[in-house]
Amino acid sequence: xxxxxxxxxxxxxxxxxxxxxxxxxxxxxxxxxxxxxxxxxxxxxxxxxxxxxxxxxxxxxxxxxxxxxxxxxxxxxxxxxxxxxxxxxxxxxxxxxxxxxxxxxxxxxxxxxxxxxxxxxxxxxxxxxxxxxxxxxxxxxxxxxxxxxxxxxxxxxxxxxxxxxxxxxxxxxxxxxxxxxxxxxxxxxxxxxxxxxxxxxxxxxxxxxxxxxxxxxxxxxxxxxxxxxxxxxxxxxxxxxxxxxxxxxxxxxxxxxxxxxxxxxxxxxxxxxxxxxxxxxxxxxxxxxxxxxxxxxxxxxxxxxxxxxxxxxxxxxxxxxxxxxxxxxxxxxxxxxxxxxxxxx
Amino acid sequence: xxxxxxxxxxxxxxxxxxxxxxxxxxxxxxxxxxxxxxxxxxxxxxxxxxxxxxxxxxxxxxxxxxxxxxxxxxxxxxxxxxxxxxxxxxxxxxxxxxxxxxxxxxxxxxxxxxxxxxxxxxxxxxxxxxxxxxxxxxxxxxxxxxxxxxxxxxxxxxxxxxxxxxxxxxxxxxxxxxxxxxxxxxxxxxxxxxxxxxxxxxxxxxxxxxxxxxxxxxxxxxxxxxxxxxxxxxxxxxxxxxxxxxxxxxxxxxxxxxxxxxxxxxxxxxxxxxxxxxxxxxxxxxxxxxxxxxxxxxxxxxxxxxxxxxxxxxxxxxxxxxxxxxxxxxxxxxxxxxxxxxxxxxxxxxxxxxxxxxxxxxxxxxxxxxxxxxxxxxxxxxxxxxxxxxxxxxxxxxxxxxxxxxxxxxxxxxxxxxxxxxxxxxxxxxxxxxxxxxxxxxxxxxxxxxxxxxxxxxxxxxxxxxxxxxxxxxxxxxxxxxxxxxxxxxxxxxxxxxxxxxxxxxxxxxxxxxxxxxxxxxxxxxxxxxxxxxxxxxxxxxxxxxxxxxxxxxxxxxxxxxxxxxxxxx
Numbered sequence: 001x002x003x004x005x006x007x008x009x010x011x012x013x014x015x016x017x018x019x020x021x022x023x024x025x026x027x028x029x030x031x032x033x034x035x036x037x038x039x040x041x042x043x044x045x046x047x048x049x050x051x052x053x054x055x056x057x058x059x060x061x062x063x064x065x066x067x068x069x070x071x072x073x074x075x076x077x078x079x080x081x082x083x084x085x086x087x088x089x090x091x092x093x094x095x096x097x098x099x100x101x102x103x104x105x106x107x108x109x110x111x112x113x114x115x116x117x118x119x120x121x122x123x124x125x126x127x128x129x130x131x132x133x134x135x136x137x138x139x140x141x142x143x144x145x146x147x148x149x150x151x152x153x154x155x156x157x158x159x160x161x162x163x164x165x166x167x168x169x170x171x172x173x174x175x176x177x178x179x180x181x182x183x184x185x186x187x188x189x190x191x192x193x194x195x196x197x198x199x200x201x202x203x204x205x206x207x208x209x210x211x212x213x214x215x216x217x218x219x220x221x222x223x224x225x226x227x228x229x230x231x232x233x234x235x236x237x238x239x240x241x242x243x244x245x246x247x248x249x250x251x252x253x254x255x256x257x258x259x260x261x262x263x264x265x266x267x268x269x270x271x272x273x274x275x276x277x278x279x280x281x282x283x284x285x286x287x288x289x290x291x292x293x294x295x296x297x298x299x300x301x302x303x304x305x306x307x308x309x310x311x312x313x314x315x316x317x318x319x320x321x322x323x324x325x326x327x328x329x330x331x332x333x334x335x336x337x338x339x340x341x342x343x344x345x
Numbered sequence: 346x347x348x349x350x351x352x353x354x355x356x357x358x359x360x361x362x363x364x365x366x367x368x369x370x371x372x373x374x375x376x377x378x379x380x381x382x383x384x385x386x387x388x389x390x391x392x393x394x395x396x397x398x399x400x401x402x403x404x405x406x407x408x409x410x411x412x413x414x415x416x417x418x419x420x421x422x423x424x425x426x427x428x429x430x431x432x433x434x435x436x437x438x439x440x441x442x443x444x445x446x447x448x449x450x451x452x453x454x455x456x457x458x459x460x461x462x463x464x465x466x467x468x469x470x471x472x473x474x475x476x477x478x479x480x481x482x483x484x485x486x487x488x489x490x491x492x493x494x495x496x497x498x499x500x501x502x503x504x505x506x507x508x509x510x511x512x513x514x515x516x517x518x519x520x521x522x523x524x525x526x527x528x529x530x531x532x533x534x535x536x537x538x539x540x541x542x543x544x545x546x547x548x549x550x551x552x553x554x555x556x557x558x559x560x561x562x563x564x565x566x567x568x569x570x571x572x573x574x575x576x577x578x579x580x581x582x583x584x585x586x587x588x589x590x591x592x593x594x595x596x597x598x599x600x601x602x603x604x605x606x607x608x609x610x611x612x613x614x615x616x617x618x619x620x621x622x623x624x625x626x627x628x629x630x631x632x633x634x635x636x637x638x639x640x641x642x643x644x645x646x647x648x649x650x651x652x653x654x655x656x657x658x659x660x661x662x663x664x665x666x667x668x669x670x671x672x673x674x675x676x677x678x679x680x681x682x683x684x685x686x687x688x689x690x691x692x693x694x695x696x697x698x699x700x701x702x703x704x705x706x707x708x709x710x711x712x713x714x715x716x717x718x719x720x721x722x723x724x725x726x727x728x729x730x731x732x733x734x735x736x737x738x739x740x741x742x743x744x745x746x747x748x749x750x751x752x753x754x755x756x757x758x759x760x761x762x763x764x765x766x767x768x769x770x771x772x773x774x775x776x777x778x779x780x781x782x783x784x785x786x787x788x789x790x791x792x793x794x795x796x797x798x799x800x801x802x803x804x805x806x807x808x809x810x811x812x813x814x815x816x817x818x819x820x821x822x823x824x825x826x827x828x829x830x831x832x833x834x835x836x837x838x839x840x841x842x843x844x845x846x847x848x849x850x851x852x853x854x855x856x857x858x859x860x861x862x863x864x865x866x867x868x869x870x871x872x873x874x875x876x877x878x879x880x881x882x883x884x885x886x887x888x889x890x891x892x893x894x895x896x897x898x899x900x901x902x903x904x905x906x907x908x909x910x911x912x913x914x915x
Contacts, residue, residue: 021868023818027587028588028594074422081625092658095618096615096619099611099615100612102608106605110601117594119593176540183532232542236542271661272676273521274522304755306756326575329681337522338674341528
């Protein structure tokens with residue numbers, strides 16, 4: 001063993017000494033002739049293949065146009081799908097024919113002798129650099145900017161300030177009224193009836209069986225629900241209404257009267273990043289957000305049991321009115337949806 | 346007769362142009378410019394061509410798309426939606442799919458091309474990374490490419506949301522939630538983007554302007570710069586006989602690459618037409634117009650956004666804090682801002698990091714074989730591992746439903762894997778690279794196994810090895826095994842502490858991380874020694890030629906005498 005170590009130490013030394021000692025570059029490998037280079041019949045055959053591919057493309061183009069005019073879908077999904085398929089395949093033929101023809105041509109018939117071209121260093125020569133510096137210096141001297149300090153300050157300031165003429169009007173308008181306190185309020189007020197989404201039919205407590213889930217919007221006239229404003233309001237106001245066996249329900253002391261006989265209402269907007277929390281599992285009373293899998297326990301104040309959300313879903317306090325319809329006692333007592341910096345202010 | 350007329354017409358046109366532009370010089374310099382050939386150089390071309398196809402199909406779509414959130418009642422061929430209230434954006438998307446003949450094909454090609462565009466950019470970037478094509482003088486072009494990737498993401502994101510369907514609307518809602526989590530200015534940034542509260546009436550026209558003007562304009566400008574750099578630098582080439590940092594070996598632009606690259610454009614377009622014709626994508630009529638209430642289970646963003654989605658899904662929620670009454674949502678900021686920030690920063694700074702660790706000021710035009718830079722290759726694979734785990738986590742619900750697994754368990758596995766797997770991937774990749782390098786050494790020193798066993802008169806058996814051809818050997822010996830930086834000592838000869846020692850020390854640590862473990866290429870001397878050694882040693886049947894192959898941290902050989910088992914003979 002000691003012998004080996006000695007010999008390898010010799011080698012290390014030898015290698016260290018001969019660091020510049022490298023193998024010689026064998027040079028560009030010799031050119032290998034292709035069939036078409038030596039056999040005129042092969043060349044002719046390749047040429048024919050290229051021509052056929054171009055002809056296929058021409059056929060494809062004509063077919064696309066024919067298909068476009070001939071197939072007129074009647075609007076059903078199936079007919080549109082068929083027309084799309086026919087157009088796509090003929091277009092494929094038209095394009096692929098050209099593509100394969102050109103590449104086949106290049107690979108079989110164009111010269112494949114490798115050529116060598118010299119590279120030049122990116123860096124300019126010293127003289128060139130000096131010349132460039134001189135040119136710039138001459139220009140700066142001409143302008144006299146170095147000597148005229150006030151002028152320099154004026155030009156920098158003026159050019160620096162002018163973008164404000166565009167930026168200020170743009171930025172102040174782009175956020176509309178910039179009133180971010182709107183995050184705090186939804187359409188729910190004392191006495192607003194809970195209505196089903198999307199039909200808008202008010203819900204009676206008696207309609208809810210144990211285990212049932214209803215997607216809820218605030219009761220509003222039909223015309224209001226057909227406006228754009230409604231969509232923005234709805235984005236904050238959607239609620240999930242769930243009836244549990246009152247025995248399963250654990251409620252905080254101060255929220256005992258927020259539910260009605262086991263019916264609880266929670267904001268449907270996830271406290272993580274705002275997806276609608278839509279998947280309810282009856283057995284476990286868990287609500288799952290399909291976007292990022294935050295899981296809320298409806299039986300226990302909609303607290304987070306898994307996933308990236310931190311806060312429970314805000315609860316909408318509910319009661320029933322004289323006619324037995326479910327109504328809100330008030331708006332949510334906190335902003336719904338994702339957290340933001342001044343949320344608690 | 347007609348030939349000469351054509352010729353004179355061409356000559357006349359050329360003369361006209363040249364008198365006004367002096368273009369002959371450009372044509373002479375450019376037409377026969379040499380480009381090297383390799384299939385992996387096509388990846389960047391695919392990106393370029395899918396961008397061109399995106400513009401062609403995109404122009405078609407803008408003729409029919411109405412970027413408005415104004416509400417209309419749908420009347421059209423889809424019976425189930427008649428009378429339904431929807432934005433003009435959604436309604437016009439249905440119209441251009443169902444009532445404009447060829448519209449659906451253009452829409453589907455556009456969407457597939459967008460997916461291909463990002464896939465080509467990412468794989469092109471991987472090619473450039475793993476072969477070291479970002480080294481001097483191409484660092485700036487790497488930055489341009491990096492910006493193009495970011496802009497590609499922006500283009501995809503802004504376009505994805507335009508049809509104003511339920512799926513993309515929920516994507517915007519997630520964006521709103523992420524933006525609101527930004528400390529101090531989050532709420533105002535949400536107003537800035539949406540023109541008031543989410544979703545408002547402005548977001549679709551705003552995204553439209555970004556998608557069809559601002560982002561593609563920037564991409565076009567940077568693509569121009571990217572290609573200008575390619576012309577200035579000339580293309581890199583893979584190592585091989587006759588290819589050096591001072592030349593470029595390949596075929597002339599005209600006619601070979603005009604035909605090959607031009608033809609390839611049609612091939613890419615053809616494949617996309619085939620996909621658009623046969624594979625449905627983003628059937629928004631199945632999702633319905635945007636409504637803040639519904640959401641589909643198993644919803645996925647386009648693939649290039651999956652890593653962000655997965656990052657959001659993996660983060661535990663406990664990390665939201667209230668400090669002095671202000672809410673700091675680290676459960677959103679870390680996955681949506683910090684994690685992509687770290688990933689992108691790594692990509693952006695890597696060329697400069699490696700250059701600092703190498704202190705190599707030379708220009709490089711011959712590409713590295715990935716095995717010859719084990720730490721770089723390891724870091725690249727570790728990066729991809731993290732990216733893939735995040736992307737998989739973005740599909741954790743689909744994995745759960747397809748394989749009947751617990752979503753909680755999957756999420757926990759990915760949470761842990763995100764930290765463990767990249768480290769493992771780095772280590773394994775580095776070891777594989779070192780192993781491959783050692784295999785190269787062994788091949789160069791001992792040749793190929795032939796499977797021919799010979800018995801000597803004295804009874805000894807040996808296997809005959811065939812020496813490598815010159816070209817084969819050149820590929821395996823023609824590289825630099827960089828060594829860790831040597832730095833000046835802390836104190837100079839008079840015992841005075843010198844400035845900048847700490848910085849040097851940090852650099853040295855980085856350099857050691859990169860180049861401590863390395864396999865030196867075989868030198869002719871070693872080869873000669875191996876041959877003579879082999880002959881002298883023949884009867885002993887042992888050799889330790891390769892013991893100097895790996896130098897450990899303390900300068901001793903790390904391993905290994907396992908290769909001695911098969912002795913060579915010539």
